[in-house]
Amino acid sequence: MTIAFIHEEIPTEQVEQREKVLSSLTDAVRDLVDATIRSTVADDELDAVRAEVEALAARLRAAQLPGPAGVRYNSEGRSWNWGNAVVGRGNAVAPPVDITHDEFGSAYAELTLGAAYEGPPGMVHGGVSALLLDQIMGETASGFKRLTMTGTLTLRYRRPLPLGPVRLEAQIDRESGRKITVEARIGVPGEDAAVEATGLFLIPSWAPLDESAASWSRSAEG
Numbered sequence: 001m002t003i004a005f006i007h008e009e010i011p012t013e014q015v016e017q018r019e020k021v022l023s024s025l026t027d028a029v030r031d032l033v034d035a036t037i038r039s040t041v042a043d044d045e046l047d048a049v050r051a052e053v054e055a056l057a058a059r060l061r062a063a064q065l066p067g068p069a070g071v072r073y074n075s076e077g078r079s080w081n082w083g084n085a086v087v088g089r090g091n092a093v094a095p096p097v098d099i100t101h102d103e104f105g106s107a108y109a110e111l112t113l114g115a116a117y118e119g120p121p122g123m124v125h126g127g128v129s130a131l132l133l134d135q136i137m138g139e140t141a142s143g144f145k146r147l148t149m150t151g152t153l154t155l156r157y158r159r160p161l162p163l164g165p166v167r168l169e170a171q172i173d174r175e176s177g178r179k180i181t182v183e184a185r186i187g188v189p190g191e192d193a194a195v196e197a198t199g200l201f202l203i204p205s206w207a208p209l210d211e212s213a214a215s216w217s218r219s220a221e222g
């Protein structure tokens with residue numbers, strides 16, 4: 001099975017303009033998700049809203065990609081992955097997360113998780129913690145200069161994580177050939193970690209050890 005990045009020759013300025021407009025729509029959809037979960041309006045009002053939402057979806061379906069958004073890049077080295085489940089600017093399921101890479105081998109992010117990410121009452125779903133940790137660890141292992149895939153992820157849930165502000169941190173622990181071990185954690189900012197993770201990330205045998213020569217890079221905006 002091939003994992004391919006899509007070369008699309010759109011000028012960076014145009015990509016950034018589209019990303020800005022798309023991000024605003026995505027924020028509005030995310031707010032709609034939160035509003036839906038927490039709404040206590042009457043049933044007939046829920047039904048009226050459903051009809052309007054269906055009409056809006058039909059407008060967006062007037063022009064669609066044939067499949068998922070994929071990861072795209074232009075020859076200026078700008079890439080965009082608007083469908084990604086964690087950082088995708090077009091994905092209202094993504095919290096979203098802005099990951100800062102301090103230097104190669106270390107990263108962090110701060111975000112607020114609302115009602116859409118609930119597991120135990122008032123707490124972050126364990127799978128959501130795993131999702132966020134997988135992304136930050138994968139990006140840390142890759143450093144956007146090589147393709148890495150999650151091989152094995154080990155999580156220790158030490159204490160429940162309340163919905164609200166959270167902080168994620170990751171750093172490479174060790175590397176050997178195609179194997180990169182990353183340590184990470186998520187918790188309330190300034191408190192002990194709620195979940196600790198260790199991940200073994202692999203550069204697949206079919207991928208180059210370093211892809212930076214392919215003039216492929218990710219902008220800070222992601």
Ligand SMILES: CCCCCCCCCCCCCC(=O)SCCNC(=O)CCNC(=O)[C@H](O)C(C)(C)COP(=O)(O)OP(=O)(O)OC[C@H]1O[C@@H](n2cnc3c(N)ncnc32)[C@H](O)[C@@H]1OP(=O)(O)O
Nearest residue numbers: 135138139142144145146147149150151152202204205211
């Ligand atoms: C420039 C590019 C930038 C890209 C941007 C990136 C952003 C990232 C953000 C994305 C974040 C989201 C991230 C996601 O969500 S990634 C999505 C979730 N992960 C997957 O779908 C991975 C599925 N698995 C595979 O594709 C293959 O099995 C891989 C590629 C992992 C290995 O297949 P490959 O053919 O390459 O390897 P091999 O079988 O010859 O074995 C080689 C060695 O590795 C050892 N081994 C194998 N498998 C495992 C395992 N599972 N755990 C531990 N060890 C394992 C094996 O024993 C052997 O060891 P040794 O005998 O040599 O000692």
